[in-house]
Amino acid sequence: MSVVAGLQEALAAEHACVYGYGVAGARADQADEERARAGFNAHRTRRDALEQAIRAEGAEPVAALGAYDLPEPTPTGATVRAFAAGLEDGAAGAYADLVAAARGPLRESAVAWLAEAAVRAAGWRGSGAGAWPGLAGREPT
């Protein structure tokens, strides 16, 4: 995967997170609202940074989809937590791919972004356990 393709995959994941957190924030329990708001802001900031990085590579950033598939029934209350953890898993997978695609400072950043997604996913799940953040389907055995 080229560096630009890795950045575009990460941006596509961030578009999905921004959309998903918009849904999650509107439907979360009151106790989860601050967590949802913080996640939404973090993903929006990262999305903007990735768009800049892609333009700096001379490419056109991928656009957000008009809508994203949501689980049925639409998550509410406690099920918002599992939904948001899944959004973070998606971002973690994209950043794991970017780690492999990138070199130098961008790779180091991608490692940090993968860790941030893993920590947010752990926050939604209420536990930091999980051996392979970002490697779903390609864990070493």
Place this chain on the structure above:
Amino acid sequence: MPPASASALSRRALLAGTLGAVVAPLVLGGCTSDPEPAAPTPDETALGFTLTSATELLAAYTATTAAHPGLAPRLDPLAADHRTHLAALGPGPSPSPTPSPTPSVPPVPADPAAAQAALTAAETAAAAALTSRVGPIDADLARTLASVAACRAAHAADLGGAL
């Protein structure tokens, strides 16, 4: 050649970059009379650090749980992740086993909260040290070790009350 087991294939695929980097200098080195052993490659250094630090972290969890059994429900699932890393990334069964060095374990604080804080600090330090080693290594190994670093960061956030 007999077929290898799926897990051996998988480990081989993961470590292909590392092993290739080990073999190539040996082959090329045959053209010279240089008697110096090849310096470890960045892949070997990063993988070796991952295994050493996972062994040390696991030993620290074991010592902490022995000193503070009340922490076990919180600590055991996290310790299991380190065992998973060692099982997947370690050298596997050796035909002529050599005793592994006993990891150095710092003394466990007598106060359970302080003991948990010490594990938090150890996870944070191990994540940061691993992150600093993935820059120059093989792409697939980097992806795997970045995941190990992210796991340690999530452990630190959990133990540090930052989830």
